[in-house]
Amino acid sequence: MTAADGAVQQAELGGRFRRGLGLSLLNTLLSRLGTFLLGVLLARLLTPDEFGIYAAALIVQMLLLTFNDLGAAASVVRHSGDVRPLLPTAWTVAVCGGTTAFVLCLVIAPALATGLGSPGATDIVRLLAANVFLDGFAAVPGALLTRELRQASRMVADLSGVVVNLTLTGGLALAGFGAWALAIGHVAGTFVVVVVLLCVSRQLPRFGFDRGHFGEVGRYGITVVASGIVIVLSNAVPQVVTGSVLGGTALGFLYVANNVANWPVSIVSTTLDRIALATFSRARDRGVDLNRAAGEVVGMVGIAVLPGGLALAILSGPIVEVIYGSVWAPAAHVLSALAIAAVARVLTDLAFHLLLAVGAPLSSALVNVSWLVALVPATIFAAMMWGLVGVGWAQAVVAFTVAVPVHAWRLHRAGISLGALAKGLAYPALAGLLAVTGLLAIRAFAESPLLDVALGGALTAAIVGVGWYARRHHIDRALNGASPHRPVATFREGS
Template structure:
């Protein structure tokens, strides 16, 4: 006990946290599922309207945008979510930092777009890169209201904003694609959707731009934010390296195949990570603030994530070829050869992201940055060598090897140094690991017995869904007990 609350009050705090997390998790899951279903359907349509090279041009712009988004708010959002006590005095300084950071990143991209596009092997993507950088500017305005909704676990309001932006994005993109706008349809739809999300975040959070400056709060955000920015930038670089190498060594068409494979590989990852990342940092920070056993809370969260993530990732890796053929058509078959490796790599990336949230929650952002640096230093040469030796498939499996053999072990080492007991995480992951093994065995049998791609995908999907549903039902109370336990 902390001595700040009576025993009953402290237990109620923890149970309240478990309930808020559970509600936030379900609403976040609904948010992610609705967004991904729409994106999935649109992706199928666009794959039949656009050439692989056009996807490659858009992918180039997304790489640049991702790198800029990694540091445009200079850690202000994370600082707002994590701060204990009354956060309102910090908000004007956070507004100033995030908006000026977004404006600076946008201006830098406008000037350097030709060099960036050429370096990524797609010089024709220059103007798309410049246009998509508008999202970076908009993100500077979304930082504070989005962080406040995350801090409050107000996922119902976040659902309204995100889903509205997704609907507008998909509608604009589909319309322009049918009219023959090519890669520009993707870029314009993305920016239009983001603009709507920003406006809705203002309305739904009750926070509009309110600029100010406090040296005390600037130091607080800066001291914490520099490490957060460095870590986030390294994460984005690690995620962007394969696209950079593909575009520069193999060309825009190969990048188009890679982009499609990467999107497919991220199906289970985006659903799980997109669901949890909106609530994980806030929950870990509040658990630490209320003196909840953070080891048990972390094990419960990661175990729940693994129940869906591991079987889903294994299914995509083993069903890559029939999935691409059934969903996107035969001309996209080259994407299947890289999909298997990327699906395995995506599993490692999600758990690395969860470890990052934990390190931020316990106040060890510098450790997280050093860990990401190890990942990046290993990934760059591995990807380049694999691309030259084995082409596109080599790039996918290089990501898998580095994620599993370097990124995950190094993150576990970092958590141990930060005081998190690794054994609690391993114990939490054991049930989902057994589920993944069972899924893999069943899928191998299906591949052996079925030669029809559609039947293979249908049976494999049913098996995977059954395993995930059973795992969720069987272990759904584990997280509640971990968060609500009064030590």
């Protein structure tokens, strides 16, 4: 390949990243908006106990979805060269994994629901397990769209599922189906997403097995799965502890608080999940300076999540009162802490993608294990001492005192410059300081919760918008800045 050809490919990667980022962000925003509006409606139709039952079932589903494809999707995204020979093996692994997880959930659903403090959720757990089976058929076509940064096609599939989910759930809730409305709508939406993914990717299941390709799936897939399981367990710890120690009603309050806390986090994190690994993997293959690229990506992510997380923490009370009503006021007490913890989760999620890109999958799993090991006793102790508020602050303290430092250390060992990452975070830190100053002034002088939310939201959106506009071309330049004579950082797991 000539130097001119390389330059064209680099420019193509930068352009595809920008388009993919924009479409993925739009997809996420529209999906979250629909889910948010439905959540507001259901919060006024359902009781906290009903929300608690659904939340318990959802925890089980999220855990199963983490490992049901056994890493086949991640292997397809990361694979170098022609991916077609890998696909039959990937299909076999993904569908077998989803089917196994589905059957397992049917059998152990009573024990899982009881362990979460919601025995009444057993049948809903079993229904939601159908999503795990369906997701086995979505893994390969979804991974192919992600690999090719075809976010327009992915958006069609996702939004089709959202429309079906929201329509069916809202209708059933109004008809008095309670927590079942959420579960039925969720499964129906997933079915639609799978069908559309198969159509837009022009992929039908093609099963086969190749020992060499299975080894590739296993080499990266198993460690990705292990890390994913640990992450989901870490996310589930506050729900499990709250349900078992404080009861189902407290779990309902935590569900609402966690949902609000994850607004900025889930928007940015979901957007990056669909493009980060694919972009870093292609950039790695083309000799891009990953230090510079990582610093710019961290900067872009930080501009969104740092002011957003701080805004949620400062405006937690007014937000819950205005949106959900005074009956959900206890959720505001834990929201502030969860909003701070959510910022750390985005940064560690980005570190996870970087570790995969530089060839350190085992490292990505080990750092999350340390997070989980610290989180479990801290959350139990905090719940027993300070109740629901303690659960929230345990997440924030452990995230910033254990998870972030350990991830940073492993990135350094993997050859990623911490100086480049710190430089990327300088602009977000300034944006966060401006946000805190303005939000505290608004809380001091605004006369109503609605005014707090309106003015605080406008200020935060303005800070994020200006920050993204000011740095809109930095990512493009970083991805286009190949360094053919400079070796890409590599990691030795035993170092």
